[in-house]
Amino acid sequence: MPAFVGAVQVINLGSSGVFHIGDVFQIQPLSNSKTFAGAGSFNTGDGLSVYNERSSTNTYDQDGLDQGNYFNV
Template identity: 75%
Template sequence: MPAYVGAVQVINVSSSGVFHIGDVIQIRPISNTKTFSGAGSFNTGDGLAIYNQYSATNTLDNDGIDQGINFNL
């Protein structure tokens, strides 16, 4: 059923967000990212003591193309 919508103010829509008004069958926000992180990067908690004597993250990516998201449902 169609909807009548009054004034709408959109301040921000994130890169993988969706702003939609009206009828819809399917909404699929899709995004991808590549994350490089060194040793101990994603540790969380209270009172952590992390000892990494030497940490180097290899960010060399020779393949050029990663897995696509074209046909993800």
């Protein structure tokens, strides 16, 4: 159902974000990312205690290509 939209101001839109106004059948944002994180990097919670005596993150990636979004079109 069509709608009337007034003034719109977009301050920031991420690289894989979608800004849409109006009718749409399907929206498919695509993005690729590679994340390297050490031990205890993504822990969340109240009163969290993480003890990592010796920790190192190997960021060397010997393969030339990673899995892509080839069939997600």
